[in-house]
Amino acid sequence: MKLLEEDLKCTKPILCEIERNYMKYMHEADWRVSVKYKRKFVGLAVRINGRIYVVPLTS
Numbered sequence: 001m002k003l004l005e006e007d008l009k010c011t012k013p014i015l016c017e018i019e020r021n022y023m024k025y026m027h028e029a030d031w032r033v034s035v036k037y038k039r040k041f042v043g044l045a046v047r048i049n050g051r052i053y054v055v056p057l058t059s
Contacts, residue, residue: 013044018054 018041026033034041043054 013046
């Protein structure tokens with residue numbers, strides 16, 4: 001995946017909490033996505049090549 005210079009200059013990473021429902025949805029597609037309860041999942045939302053991705057900081 002090629003990073004566009006424009007993406008790096010124009011977009012600052014945003015710290016976010018990932019909702020439990022989204023984690024359950026992702027777990028349906030990939031069993032390795034953890035759905036442990038009583039635990040917050042935090043990530044960085046970044047824009048790469050015009051798409052927004054969440055990079056997990058917790059697992």
